[in-house]
Amino acid sequence: MTSIEHAPTPVPASPYRLALLDDHELIVDGLARWFTDFAADFTVVIRATSWMDLVRDPEFPVDLVLMDLQLGDTVSIESRIRACRAAGAKVIVVTAIDDEESRRRSLVAGAVGFVSKTLPADELVDYARRVMRGERVQRHQPAPRADSAIAGDPPDRHGVALSAAEEKALRYYAQGLSTVEVGRRMEVGYETAKTYLRRVREKYAKAGRPASRKAELIRRAAEDGYLE
The missing domain is CATH 1.10.10 (Arc Repressor Mutant, subunit A)
Structure with a gap:
């Protein structure tokens, strides 16, 4: 990432609390530095390289999560987005797989944006800023959501057995x-x-x-x- 000059951006009374989730630590660190240097209206409070690192962090939930589409775990992108939304955090999916099906799945699940990792960092910052201002940056037609089938009693998980x-x-x-x-x-x-x-x-x-x-x-x- 190369530095460029930016016009001053008004800083809100309380900067937006930002979480970065990507399984490549270099990407997380690079984005964190960029937001810190060029986006005073954001505060990076979580740097996570796994889904569990994000949700277990004491700073979670945040105002906005920049989330990689594919992580090295079994939790679907839909479930990750819905969990963040349920906790009150907006989600922008940042991915190297910029295909229409992945975009549709992410937006239907509740993501407020879906962008390619090829997007310049300054444009990503501007995109995130527009989202937090409530601007409409994506339009999509919601599709019905398939519910997971649940059968039988679950096993005892970490000492908690649910019916x-x-x-x-x-x-x-x-x-x-x-x-x-x-x-x-x-x-x-x-x-x-x-x-x-x-x-x-x-x-x-x-x-x-x-x-x-x-x-x-x-x-x-x-x-x-x-x-x-």
């Missing part, structure tokens, strides 16, 4: 659905869905893994493989 209904409620909730929407998907009432999620939180608490806040619950779901 099939509890796991299903957790999966939906971690994808960004509200408690009301979880109930509708499961074809149960709001109070029943709320009870399932309460039991999930209680089981994690008993295992010494707090999950009272939404971000914490999403982190537990990621740690235990419920976002596969």
